[in-house]
Amino acid sequence: MMYQYAESLTRLIEQFARLPGIGPKTAQRLAFYVLKMEQQQVEAFAGALVDVKKKITTCPVCCNLTDVTPCRICQDEQRAQTQLCIVEDAQDVIAIEKTREYKGLYHVLQGRISPMDGKGPEDLKIKELLVRLQQEQIKEVVLATNPNIEGETTALYLSKLMKPLGLKITRIAHGVPVGGDLEYADTATLSRAISGRREI
């Protein structure tokens, strides 16, 4: 019979291999690393995994990740209650918060329209968005989906959907990145940059 790893070790390797971007070789390396870790460290690691799954939920209002219901941003009355920034994922909320430029509310779509991955409008948190636009005092919507084909299409879809509601709809400005060379910019980026030009 062929020699194999002990059952518990095999199981750990399999678990690691299920994570995105981790192949069997890396999974094996990580499992062996865990074996070398201090007992305490391993327990803290396992605890963190269980904790995050137990404590983090989706905010019923904005669909962002949260450990309180509703989330801290939705609860914060200091924020502009008339502005709503729509993003694809929870990470994007963090990225925008870091700029300290925006003081309104958020709505997290939990994805983008991505036909090649089988994701259509039905798979996003759009129904939740429409409920908010009816019930809250939103006056301006900022579309902050990513500046790629899927993000643009998602923004386009939402702007058409919201148009009859008479809100002010804006799209985050983007175009040729700072340090980027016009010559090397892709056509889509360049055409956006030209149509979105502003007076100086």
Place this chain on the structure above:
Amino acid sequence: MGLYRTEALVLRSRKYAETDSLLTLLTQKRGKVKAIAKGVRKSKSSLRGGVQLFTHNEMLLYEGRNLDIVTQSQCLEAFTTVQDDMAAMTAACYWCELLDSFVPEGEKDIRLFMLALAGFHILALDYQELVMRALEIKLLFQLGYMPDLVHCVSCGRSLQGEQQIAFSARRGGVLCATCLEGDALAFTPEALKIWQQLQQLEFSKLKRLKVTSSGLHILDEVLEKFLLVQLERPLKSRPILKEIWQAKKS
């Protein structure tokens, strides 16, 4: 091993490592190829403009052991109309998925390349449903997936002029009324005729084709099942394209 220059369509682009993209290309010289474009997710990349999704490029590639590497690329044409139109974008996604799913890797086929390129040019047209059916049928034909539309696939008799016909995706062709089986799909002489016409007609003549919506609907159902049976898995973007068309109509 070594460098080769070719025209290439970007069918798919996925994140790879920190700043690279893994591309699926349909090339004129080597058929379908998987290639890495290094550093293109950095904003200063000089390669970036020539490796975007839905573009036609002139590329210089280095042949690797598993994956090729894009060393230079110049964009010849970007199908930018796609990004301003939800249905066109979804149709482009579907065309790419269809090509990626059915075309085998590494087989040079100039006519297939021409068809793929023509597809990008016409998929934003306003009779999009007919265009997509034509693309499906022409692609199947080009790759040799042809159902028998003349003889009953069960008893073999000619069904020329027959009114009562059905379609068996599993057996790959039409059935006569006597040979009707449980999983057969509804089919009509009109839908059959549209299939044959779409296969033969040049794209420029599509617009003049007269079809009823029920004929198109039956053809859609039959093609969907036929594609599924050939591929042995569903196409992800096909139902989304339908969803978008439906939303447009209502």
